[in-house]
Amino acid sequence: MADTTFAERAETFLNDLMREHYQVGAGLKETLELAAIYERNADLFAEATVRERVAALRLDASKETRHLADFAVGSFVENAVKELSESIANAELKATVEWDDKQIPYKNIRPVLVREPEYRRRHDLQARQFAVMVKQNPLRVQRLNAQHDLARGLGFADYRAMIEQLRGWDLPKFHKQLNPLLSETEDIFERELGTRLSAARVPRQAADTSDVAYVLSAPEFDAIFPGERLVPVLAKTLERMGVSLDSTPGLTLDTGARPLKSPRAFCAPVRVPNEVYLVIKPIGGQDDYRALFHESGHAEHFSHVDAALPFAFRYLGDEAISETFAFLFEHLTQNPRWLVDVLRAPLREAEKYWRFALFHKLWFLRRYVAKLEYELHLHDEGPSGMETAYRDILGDALHITIPPERYLDDVDDGLYVAGYLRAWVFEMQLRDFMVEHFGEGWYESRDAGGFLQELWAVGLRDAVDEIAQTRIGAPGLDPKPLIEELLSG
Ligand SMILES: [Zn+2]
Known part of the structure; x- marks a missing residue:
């Protein structure tokens, strides 16, 4: 062809x-x-x-x-x-587990698990979940x-x-670059984890991943994020940046109420840049805000790509660049200044939420750095006997009991784990650059919006390492700003 x-x-x-x-x-x-x-x-x-x-x-x-x-x-x-x-x-769509004398679908275990306040019951439910999962491991x-x-x-x-x-990756080198993230955040992670587990009444020695999922669901913060204000504050934020939703010809915000609509916001770049959908069913709560702002970063990116670029640069290339814009917008919903000024949250609540969100991020980053190390072993050595490596590598990074049963279910194709890590690293470099050039309130600056539009225009053509060098004057990807952010809580 x-x-x-x-x-x-x-x-x-x-x-x-x-x-x-x-x-x-x-x-x-x-x-x-x-x-x-x-x-x-x-x-x-x-x-x-x-x-x-x-x-x-x-x-x-x-x-x-x-x-x-x-x-x-x-x-x-x-x-x-x-x-x-x-x-x-x-097999997993059909599977059910018995819970409180009822059969619940395997796919619905997670929402039940994160709402279960008693840790012994959470562990019991999670064991039932893994009993189904291991059947598919062969x-x-x-x-x-x-x-x-x-x-x-x-x-x-x-x-x-x-x-x-x-x-165009060198993964062992990238993994080595990320090692300080684990060593330097070791103490702050243990302290935060310990405090939050004890607030959730989980004995430290018994803690497992279901307890962290419970801690991270944190429904106490949902009141800061009312459903009816979600779309208006997104519209207002983008307008101040000079990239309002209706000024972008290819971008359609789909807020229509339909019974079958996905409860989670998503971006569908059907034709880049001329037909991009940002789909939302506004419910409210921290997750909903986080998801819509994340997806709006993807949507703004794809709908601002230069239509004259070849297909290989409009749709294909370094996905970390699109994730970077998604993380940049998502982060606004954790930024105390934005929470107070735009969402009108009380300062104390905003700061409390920011600290929580930082712990959430620290958990994910430590998990992903460990996952990268594990996945390098998995692909280099093959799956035989890898349950132990999964349990030990993730356990060392996360300081709790890790279920070996997930050693294959917890792996994305194509080492995508590295794509996310590259985006997390670059997003913090880019955010520091935005703050330095456009101020703490960069998201209210049309110049900042103009700068982002220039980056969006090249689609996925340039890898984040290259953009770090050519656009923000960094020597390349550098995890240092990210580590500093994680230590700032
Ligand atoms: Zn994304």
């Missing part, structure tokens, strides 16, 4: 896929019908096509060729293991081994080498 034909076909495929996800998520369509879309495009996932893209990469290492090869390989591998993915998903082993075989079959040294080459 010629380069231009491949790019055009891939773009149409993504348009169709995104439209289907948008319509189902927005409650406009009852069932997700992906099979027909994949069948129509079967030649995009054919082995001959992917081999052609990988061969092109060997001849020309330009970003455009690399992004197209990344897309071709990713879709090829996903398509090749889709029966296994479906078997795992369907399928997960098969799926991971298949992914590893496919990578070698395409001529890469192994799965990690494949991801690193397609993304």
